[in-house]
Amino acid sequence: MKSRILYIVLIASMLLGLAACGGGGGGSKKTYTYKDMVVGFIQTGSEGGWRAANTASFKETAEQLGINLKFYDAQNKLENQLSAFRNFIADKEVNVIILAALETTGWEDVLKEAQKAGKVVVLEDRRIDAPEDLYATYIGSDFAEEGRKSADEMCKLLEGSASKNVVELVGNVGSSAAKDRGQGFREKMGACGINIVKSQTANWDATEGKAVMEAWLKETTDIQGVFAQNDEMGLGAAQAIKEAGLDPGDDIKILTVDATAGAFKAMVAGDINTVVECNPLLAPQVYEAALKVLNGQEVPKWIPSQEGVFYAKDAETILPTRKY
Numbered sequence: 001m002k003s004r005i006l007y008i009v010l011i012a013s014m015l016l017g018l019a020a021c022g023g024g025g026g027g028s029k030k031t032y033t034y035k036d037m038v039v040g041f042i043q044t045g046s047e048g049g050w051r052a053a054n055t056a057s058f059k060e061t062a063e064q065l066g067i068n069l070k071f072y073d074a075q076n077k078l079e080n081q082l083s084a085f086r087n088f089i090a091d092k093e094v095n096v097i098i099l100a101a102l103e104t105t106g107w108e109d110v111l112k113e114a115q116k117a118g119k120v121v122v123l124e125d126r127r128i129d130a131p132e133d134l135y136a137t138y139i140g141s142d143f144a145e146e147g148r149k150s151a152d153e154m155c156k157l158l159e160g161s162a163s164k165n166v167v168e169l170v171g172n173v174g175s176s177a178a179k180d181r182g183q184g185f186r187e188k189m190g191a192c193g194i195n196i197v198k199s200q201t202a203n204w205d206a207t208e209g210k211a212v213m214e215a216w217l218k219e220t221t222d223i224q225g226v227f228a229q230n231d232e233m234g235l236g237a238a239q240a241i242k243e244a245g246l247d248p249g250d251d252i253k254i255l256t257v258d259a260t261a262g263a264f265k266a267m268v269a270g271d272i273n274t275v276v277e278c279n280p281l282l283a284p285q286v287y288e289a290a291l292k293v294l295n296g297q298e299v300p301k302w303i304p305s306q307e308g309v310f311y312a313k314d315a316e317t318i319l320p321t322r323k324y
């Protein structure tokens with residue numbers, strides 16, 4: 001009888017030991033390193049300097065860390081992003097899917113499919129409207145805060161101006177970047193009496209920005225400020241203002257978002273007044289978070305990037321230090 005009890009105690013403690021080190025599955029858990037990560041990355045497209053820097057950040061960091069990166073450029077088409085998502089779900093090698101979403105909506109089905117297939121999904125750059133339990137984390141900017149900063153800065157630029165008529169060049173309208181920057185700007189613009197007299201998309205693009213600004217200037221020149229939701233559209237607007245015989249940065253103040261080298265050069269030339277930074281160098285944070293999730297660690301649902309504001313008076317000094 002005594003030996004029977006001893007035998008039962010022995011078996012029970014062996015089972016408990018196995019459960020403690022094997023997560024209940026009976027074997028030891030794998031510890032992932034960067035070299036075990038196979039990432040399916042779904043980029044929006046290649047619409048400008050910010051995006052080029054964002055893509056380079058992911059490619060270069062993957063190489064440095066030994067991550068196997070399968071990169072897909074969706075050419076700014078939502079249907080391409082969705083089919084790439086499904087391809088990465090079906091790809092047995094891929095254990096992490098990183099998405100820079102073109103639109104905030106339309107993701108729930110693929111996210112559920114990814115969850116079912118056991119893929120870790122990390123959102124980079126753009127937030128989406130979907131239940132938080134369907135993705136691991138979002139790493140990117142506080143776009144609404146960028147909009148609020150933009151309004152504060154535009155107020156400074158237009159201080160003392162009798163009229164404060166501002167035109168807004170919007171990014172691609174379904175994106176979180178465009179929606180939240182626009183909303184943030186509106187939250188703060190009333191503080192100094194800014195009126196948004198025109199607002200239209202130019203899809204983050206310089207040529208479109210120029211065309212939209214040209215059309216507006218044909219209707220009225222009673223415009224004191226341009227709020228361009230990215231540098232490219234602001235550069236296009238500056239060109240249109242020059243061609244209309246006015247002085248960008250002086251007759252019409254220009255504020256842009258991103259802080260690429262192109263915008264710094266335009267600040268040095270006096271064409272752009274102020275730039276609100278949006279940081280594209282997100283890869284180290286994103287890969288680190290994905291690795292943690294693969295290893296079963298908790299990560300916050302949103303990891304915001306640190307960003308500043310730059311002024312024309314400092315542009316010449318800062319320009320040589322810009323990485324993008």
Ligand code: AHR
Nearest residue numbers: 047050051177204230258
């Ligand atoms: O999501 C970030 C935005 O996307 C950048 O401001 C814009 O230039 C880019 O295309």
